Amino acid sequence: MTTVATDYEVVIGLEVHAQLLTRSKMFCGCSAEYSAAPPNTHVCPVCLGMPGVLPVINRRAVELTIMTALALDCEIPEQSKFDRKNYHYPDLMKGYQVSQYDLPLSRDGWLTIETEEGERRVGVTRVHLEEDTARLTHVDGPDGSFSLVDVNRSGVPLMEIVSEPDMRSPEEARLYLVKLRQVLRYAGVSLANMEEGNFRCDANVSLRPRGSSSLGVKVEVKNMNSFRSVQRALEYEVERQTRLLDGGEAVVQETRGWVESEGKTVSQRSKEYAHDYRYFPEPDLPPMQVNRELVSRLRAALPELPDEKRRRFEEAYGLTRYEAELLVESRARADYHEAAVAASGLRGDARLQRAKQVANWMLGDMARLQNAQNVDIEAVRIQPEQLGQLVAMVEGGQITGRSAKAVFERMWREGRSPHEIVAEEGLAQISGVDELRGIVERVIAASDRAVADYRAGKTEAVQFLVGQVMKQTKGRANPGTVRDLLLEILQNG
């Protein structure tokens, strides 16, 4: 038997659930802040699903969902409503989840990701609004297995963002998630923190022979708790499906759970039958008519989004696309850069020069220390204007680049101004010829070998001598002045 290795195309679509930053729950006035609360303390008859209660829609949750949809270039239909999605599970107090079925708040948008082959648009099918479920903790004890239910999370506003099956690799799926998280954080609609569970992702993965336009049998993957586990789970799943198809076997349509500790996905058997949710319109919640005025107002309330900001950073500050992308990673980081540049009051080329230097510090030494010590930009002790002052001191020749590094490290630790540190440490650059002449003469007198090399025509020996002077002055000497002085004395001597 001969086997022909088929070239498969990977097809991935993602469903992301993000909790919205509201103060109260989706359909009742209980506090939505559940993570630190003792169990079952943010609960009322509505979110407990008691008979006869009347839920009422949280206006802010609707607005935040529409803002997200606008940030993803979605259409906002005028008519929208809630529906009941029926299923029985102990995390669902009512026996149904209030969600949106055929009239979601938005549809047909996209998100741009930057792949190695360039920019690509991933379609967004819809962004809709629903409610979160209660939290279950499974316990295996001596008296059997049971689940502990905390209803605090039940009814917390949850936004679902469904993508088109437009991603072609696990890496593209990761890029989509990173970008989506960035947009949600920019728009201020969600904390979007996967590890904390307020940003969750399910993935649909299938393979098809390259060139085919029909979709293969898809598998839904769940239980991924970090960006890294999403990528690992998808890579595992692509490999598993490839092996099945190459071996002449069929992929079974099913839900599989990612088991982080074992690095594999396993079938979640109880979902072998297709879910029959029997959606129907939620009779307790009147439909919504989204007027255009509200949409315009929410559009105006959106801040500058990452792509826009990146383009502006490239143009306004003369930065490379790469630099700009790193700086706009978060609003706080971008704001820091802008504040440091703005504090200078510089204009024109001097401003561009300053912007570049500030970027270099932020993406170099500062990023290195942030990563090493796990410090967010918000917690950095160096104030933006202080970083600007440090750059100005180097540009103005008051300190050398080498001293600046030491000053920066002390600013990082102590949060003090560079002027103070330079004055205290006596790091001011020595550019005075008179001040340096004595030191240069002593170095020449103590470096017979290098001086002999220089006289024998090895001009690189001068560099060694410059280094010696820098060492003597703890990096404070102006290297240009030192070099001139050395040459002058050597040639005359």
Next chain:
Amino acid sequence: MALTRDEVLHIAALARLGLSDDEVARLQGQLSAILDYFERLKSVDTEGLAPTSHSVPLVNVLREDEPHPSLSCEAVLGNAPRHEDGFIKVRKVLE
């Protein structure tokens, strides 16, 4: 419109109900009768009418995003047959 025995069992499974053979037979008849009513409704001419999801003429009933006091934990657990450390305790169901 007659429902099959398997369809009744499927609906029972979705509702997490265990039915005896007698009950399956009885519900097969009753559920089929309900579907027959809908068949009769389908004979009404709805040409040109927009789908109606709600019977009351209300739209945009929204509330401001302001937290209000919740029930006490004791009250929440009051209806729970079993609880432990403030949690409601249920039989383990794995999905």
